[in-house]
Amino acid sequence: MRTGRKRLSGRSQACPVDERRRGRAIMSTATKLLCLRPADPIRLETRRTAMPRPGKGEVLVRVEATSVNPIDVKRARGYGQRLLSHKGAGKFPLVLGNDFAGEIVSVGAGVSPWRPGDRVMGLVPTGRKGGAHATHLTVDARLVRTAVDGVASAALAAFPYTFTTLWLALRGAGINEGNAKAQKVLVHGASGGLGQLALQILAAWGASVTAICSTANIELCRNLGATAVWDRTRCRLQELPEHFDAGLNFGAWEDEATLIGRLRHGALGYVTAVHPLLGNIDRGGLLAGAWRSRLDWRRMQSLANAKGARYRWIIFQPDEGALDMLHHFLARGALTLSVGVSVSIDNADLAFEHVANHKQGRAILLPMGALSS
Ligand SMILES: NC(=O)c1ccc[n+]([C@@H]2O[C@H](COP(=O)([O-])OP(=O)(O)OC[C@H]3O[C@@H](n4cnc5c(N)ncnc54)[C@H](OP(=O)(O)O)[C@@H]3O)[C@@H](O)[C@H]2O)c1
Structure with a gap:
């Protein structure tokens, strides 16, 4: 698989640091993984964008892990483009990905009970706003649940979608x-x-x-x-x-x-x-x-x-009841899904390749890994 990647070479290049909270840098830019055009081999590239701001009812999440699923590989090759275009989700370049685990950075108006620093997992609808393959994303606060204690983000992110x-x-x-x-x-x-x-x-x-x-x-x-x-x-x-x-x-x-x-x-x-x-x-x-x-x-x-x-x-769509049940099962330690590969987004082609070749175990992207490597 060829990718048109723009490598991030280190924290200093990534973003200016405005302030520090909880010992962690607050970034002023985000990085997204773009799927450039429908193609096989899949064409991926990381790109710096302005940090999104949470709107009313939304939270801004620093994504620690997000999964690559068969639908992402299919969509990267053009599958679903005609129908999804009607939802505003078929236009390339695309940000793919429907789930994540990470930490809340800030909350929009009318959001409770979330606070900056909360560890969460959640879902991103397939739509105009783009997906979860990014260092940061804003998401409807109703599609977020508390991350289960003791489970690493890379393991958690395999589940929500x-x-x-x-x-x-x-x-x-x-x-x-x-x-x-x-x-x-x-x-x-x-x-x-x-x-x-x-x-x-x-x-x-x-x-x-x-x-x-x-x-x-x-x-x-x-x-x-x-x-x-x-x-x-x-x-x-x-x-x-x-x-x-x-x-x-x-x-x-x-x-x-x-x-x-x-x-x-x-x-x-x-x-x-x-x-x-x-x-x-x-x-x-x-x-x-x-x-x-x-x-x-x-x-x-x-x-x-x-x-x-x-x-x-069945057509995937975010479902609050499903998220509640996921939290319930995970809190009881009742579910496992093995992770086959986890890589930073500047190596996303490896994760897409893993899924495309039907290898065993889920494929996870670690967006912040790209900034600290
Ligand atoms: N409609 C929706 O909204 C929606 C949402 C999620 C997923 N999906 C689709 O549902 C399917 C399963 O998702 P997943 O995440 O579980 O995928 P997955 O992890 O890739 O697993 C699919 C399994 O199907 C089996 N398989 C592969 N080719 C097959 C074939 N020709 N005939 C029969 N079995 C075959 C393979 O196992 P064995 O080789 O061991 O049989 C493979 O492990 C995917 O096609 C995905 O795109 C649809």
Whole structure:
């Protein structure tokens, strides 16, 4: 992967120091990681910008860690551009990233209870303002939660985006703590970020989870709570029993009809995160792409409905309830997501490469690392 990077060479070059609070420099400029244009190899560059100021209801956060997810790699290559442009989020250069862990620097009008110095984690919506791949960002104070004590920012930042999507998926499938016990749940893409969180939560709720993954990840899925593991590289999905109460597809849209076919009659629900909505619109434009997606959705919905199951497509969006639940699980030490690589933003290409090559473990950027190296 080639990158058009502008290296930061040290703290002195980074920013003038206005004052010191809590022993830390208050910067007058921020650094953002820009994705320059839709391309493969991905084109990334760091750029200095004016320090953002928190508006009413916002906090300014010094980002200590932020994650690179599959959607960031796809968007960097142009995926989703046509639909996201309608939200003001498709225009390059783009700042990607949907979550972060860090420290509050200042708060806007009407914000409580946050104070400068609070350690937090949070979510950034996909929108006009740009994402979390930066040294500093302003964010709606409602999308911030207290960082869990004893968990490093690099570990925390792996969670908010992935957990929120997973939480929306569980909700979409109609699975909750109250009804999960003894339910048979099929999870495709079980060894990925969404899948790993699904395994841990569903196992904790007493569900019986069948994980679909490739050979190398069988042990990982077992260790995270799968009751059975199906090696997708050796066994056909059609041979899975037709007895599942719910299905979560985090693996591949191509397998959608087959997986729905594995639900039992009277099943609860089925959810996919790997639907073709954005891809259809990229290929066909807004109207034709939306129409194509409606046909795709209707076809799968009728298969699910024939089993008595509800059918949903998940689209990530910030969710305060999900953030509350994330804090709840993390505070109990009940969730893990291994980090495969963590690098400063001036080495962001390594993190994007890690995700693009489907390597195990999450990819984390350490924006302030760029300033202190
Ligand atoms: N709709 C949304 O808003 C939304 C939000 C978040 C994520 N997503 C999408 O959901 C998917 C999962 O996200 P993630 O963060 O968990 O990704 P991830 O960490 O990259 O994991 C995906 C897993 O899927 C499996 N896989 C890869 N290629 C596959 C294929 N052709 N067929 C079946 N399984 C395959 C891989 O495991 P094995 O090789 O072990 O099977 C991989 O670990 C990604 O495609 C992501 O873009 C969508």
